[in-house]
Every structure is written in structure tokens, then in C-alpha cells.
Amino acid sequence: MNTLIRRFATALALAAVLPHATAGEPAPLQVHAVKPGIFALVGEIGGRTYANHGLNANFGVIDTADGTLLIDSGASAQGARLLEAEATRLTGKPVRWVINTGVQDHRWLGNGHFRSRGAEVIALSRTVESQQKNALAQLDSLRPVLKERLDGTEAVTASRVLAGTHETLDLGGRRIEIHYFADAHFPGDVVVWLPQERIAFTGDHVYVDRMLGILPQSNAETWLEAFEAIKALDPTVIVPGHGSVTDVAKAQSDTGDYLAFIVSGVKALAEDMAGVDAAVTQLGDAPQFARLANYDELHRGNVSRAYLRFEAAQ
Numbered sequence: 426m427n428t429l430i431r432r433f434a435t436a437l438a439l440a441a442v443l444p445h446a447t448a449g450e451p452a453p454l455q456v457h458a459v460k461p462g463i464f465a466l467v468g469e470i471g472g473r474t475y476a477n478h479g480l481n482a483n484f485g486v487i488d489t490a491d492g493t494l495l496i497d498s499g500a501s502a503q504g505a506r507l508l509e510a511e512a513t514r515l516t517g518k519p520v521r522w523v524i525n526t527g528v529q530d531h532r533w534l535g536n537g538h539f540r541s542r543g544a545e546v547i548a549l550s551r552t553v554e555s556q557q558k559n560a561l562a563q564l565d566s567l568r569p570v571l572k573e574r575l576d577g578t579e580a581v582t583a584s585r586v587l588a589g590t591h592e593t594l595d596l597g598g599r600r601i602e603i604h605y606f607a608d609a610h611f612p613g614d615v616v617v618w619l620p621q622e623r624i625a626f627t628g629d630h631v632y633v634d635r636m637l638g639i640l641p642q643s644n645a646e647t648w649l650e651a652f653e654a655i656k657a658l659d660p661t662v663i664v665p666g667h668g669s670v671t672d673v674a675k676a677q678s679d680t681g682d683y684l685a686f687i688v689s690g691v692k693a694l695a696e697d698m699a700g701v702d703a704a705v706t707q708l709g710d711a712p713q714f715a716r717l718a719n720y721d722e723l724h725r726g727n728v729s730r731a732y733l734r735f736e737a738a739q
Contacts, residue, residue, distance in 0.1 A: 439643055453477035454484070454511065457670045460622055462488035464515050465664045466508065470635040470718050473570050478504040482531045482667055485541065485626045486512045487618065489597020492521030496617055496626050498535030498546070498647075500567060502577040505535025505707030508721060509542070520544050522596050524603065526666070528555045528611035528642075530563040537581035548583035549590070549605055552613035556582055559611070606630075606654035607647035610640065610666075613653070616655055625660040632678040633668035635718035639687065641728040646692065649684040656681070687731050695735035704732040 453476065457465040464486040473479040478501060485496030493516045499505040507700075509520050521673040525533045525548040533556055536546045560580035567575050590605040610629035617626040629637075630651055639645055655663075656673055663671050668679070689709075694704045710727045 426733065435439045446595075446601075452481045453507070453671045456511070456515065457672060458556075458649045459624060459662055459664065460473050462516070463622065463624060465670050466511060467669065468531075468667070470668055473500065473567070475571060478507060478574060479531050479567060479571055480501075480504050480507070482529070483664055484508055485664055485674055486515050487596075487599060487601075487619075488518065489599045491520075493518045494524065494596050494599070494601070495520050495539070496524050497526055497532045497628070498523050498539055500531040500534050501571055501575050501580075502579075503571075503574045505530070505538035508535065509539070511624055514592045522547060522599070524548070524554070524617055525552055525615075526617060526626065527609075527614040528552060529629055529666075530560055530567060532611060532628065533582070534563065534567075534578055534580065536558075536583065537579045540581055540584055545585050546581075546583040546609070547585045547587065547594070549592070549603060549613065549615055550588050551590075552615060553586050555611055555613035555642075556580070576738060590701040604654070604658075606651035608644045609648040609651045611642050612635070612644075614630075614651070616651075616658075618658060618660075623659065623661040624664065625655055625658060625662070626664045627666060627676075629666040630655060631663060631665035631671075631676045631680045633665050633671045633675050635679075635681060636714065636720050636727075637667075637683065638719075638723055639730050641730055641734075643685055643730070645687045645727075645731045649681070649688050652676075652681050652684060653706060676731035679717060683717075684713060686714070687727060691731045692735050695732055695739060698736070698739070701729055701732045701736070705729055 454466040466484040468482045469477050470482045473481050487494040494513050499508050523539045523546045557657045592603045594601045604616045642726050663676050705728050708728045
């Protein structure tokens with residue numbers, strides 16, 4: 426009976442979260458059971474849309490003896506409520522902790538909702554600093570997409586800020602490690618590592634099934650270094666920031682090999698001061714990666730932005 430009551434309550438909560446959804450609107454997240462008590466909520470691999478609440482990313486749900494741990498909080502207060510309802514449905518326990526893996530909007534802009542609900546939001550200090558620098562631009566970018574679904578969202582950072590680069594936590598009897606290896610998609614991106622289960626929640630270090638995005642804030646060279654450090658953990662399961670739950674081989678194919686292609690090709694051209702146009706001309710066609718979703722929209726821009734960063738470093 427308690428299970429039925431919880432499911433009914435969750436259904437009501439979801440109805441409240443999605444008051445403007447149409448009958449044909451797809452669910453923005455798919456549940457993947459990774460191991461007992463550990464779940465991935467897998468978002469769409471396309472862009473942010475009104476329908477997906479900006480949840481075009483993956484999130485983690487971990488059941489513990491003392492409550493639920495959620496990995497990343499969503500792009501808005503409404504998105505956070507959707508994540509909370511799904512996490513509670515899966516574990517039957519309230520969200521007690523949230524860990525931010527990074528700085529992209531869907532990693533942290535739902536923090537305010539969880540803090541208002543009494544959850545402890547945890548992040549490294551370098552992650553918080555980068556979030557604060559990007560907050561206004563992210564909110565401005567989300568508003569035309571999410572419209573009224575962004576209402577009530579504030580750029581609230583973690584309530585528990587950790588000063589180190591590698592931290593070990595005991596949350597409800599589970600050992601949880603947070604690792605900063607190097608700046609990646611954004612400065613301050615981290616990995617959540619479950620050493621006993623050998624599961625890595627990589628945040629935006631790893632993209633599979635779709636092409637990763639190199640932004641002006643991204644550092645492809647140190648991102649590749651961070652990716653190698655993730656491999657050194659020897660995970661049996663990787664929950665990437667985007668795409669299907671995977672393993673090291675697939676992560677290497679879709680992220681590691683692409684970063685290596687960008688770094689080796691673009692860095693040499695930048696050292697020769699070849700110019701950004703020459704870099705895009707020489708590297709703009711990469712058929713070995715054309716299988717990845719969003720290739721046409723992202724690849725040439727990735728080359729351009731990576732070149733400009735390398736050139737500026739000369």
C-alpha cells in the first residue's frame with residue numbers, strides 16, 4: 426500500500442511540474458538501472474527545448490540508507506522538481522544530497538529548489554567559482570527556450586563548498602568520491618566516482634552517441650588530460666554527461682579519440698600560426714566522427730574555438 430501511495434503522490438507531483446505539457450509531449454528523461462540502488466536519468470542528445478525542460482543531459486540517482494543522492498540538479502526550478510519526483514519514485518526516499526559535477530546550466534541551476542527543500546548541495550570551490558562567472562549568461566540564454574518554465578529559477582550555488590581537488594564523502598553509508606582532474610568542458614568540471622561499484626558519473630567530461638561541444642570556456646587539451654585520468658580509474662560503468670550509459674571503449678571512441686584529433690591537429694596549426702580559417706579548412710571534414718549526432722552543427726565550430734584558444738596561448 427505504501428508503494429502505491431508513493432506512486433500516486435509522484436504522479437500528482439509530476440502533473441504539477443508539467444502543467445503546460447501536451448498529451449503527446451515526450452518524457453524528457455529515461456531511467457537506466459545501473460546497479461541495485463543506482464540509476465541514470467538519461468536525457469535527449471539534442472539541444473535544450475521547452476519540452477525537455479533543458480534536461481538534455483544525464484543525471485544520477487543513488488539510494489542510500491539515509492536518503493537519496495542526486496547527481497546534478499537541472500536547468501531550472503521546474504526541472505529540479507521533475508528530477509526530485511523521479512528520484513523519490515525510484516528510491517522511495519527524499520533527496521537529501523545533491524552533488525554538482527560542473528558548470529553547464531543543467532548541472533546546477535536547480536540548486537535553489539533543493540536547498541529550499543532542505544537538501545545539502547555539494548560542490549568543489551573551483552566549480553562554484555566558475556558557476557558564478559557564467560550564471561547571468563546562462564539564465565539569459567535559457568529564457569527564450571524555457572520561457573515561463575524558467576520562472577522562479579535563481580543562480581544558487583552549493584551550501585557545502587569543498588576546498589580541495591579530490592574529496593571523499595560518506596553519504597548514507599555509501600562512499601562517494603569527487604575528483605577534479607583538469608578543466609574540461611568548463612573550468613571546474615568534476616567526476617563523481619563510486620569506488621566500490623566502480624561507476625563513474627563523468628558529467629560533461631564524456632559524451633557518447635553525440636558530438637561534444639567545445640565552447641569558448643572549454644580547454645580541449647586539459648579536457649583530454651582529464652579524460653585519461655577517468656580511464657585510469659578503470660571504471661566498469663560510465664554514466665556520461667550526454668548519451669547512453671556506456672563503458673571505457675565507447676567513451677574512448679566518441680570522446681577520447683575526438684579530443685585527441687582536435688588537440689593534435691589544431692595545436693600544430695596554432696603553433697605554426699596558420700590562422701583559424703586554415704584550421705577549419707584542413708580539419709573541418711572529419712568523416713570518422715560524422716556518425717555522431719550534432720556533427721554537422723558542432724564540428725567546425727569546435728575546430729575554430731579550439732584553434733583560437735591554442736593561438737592565444739602561443
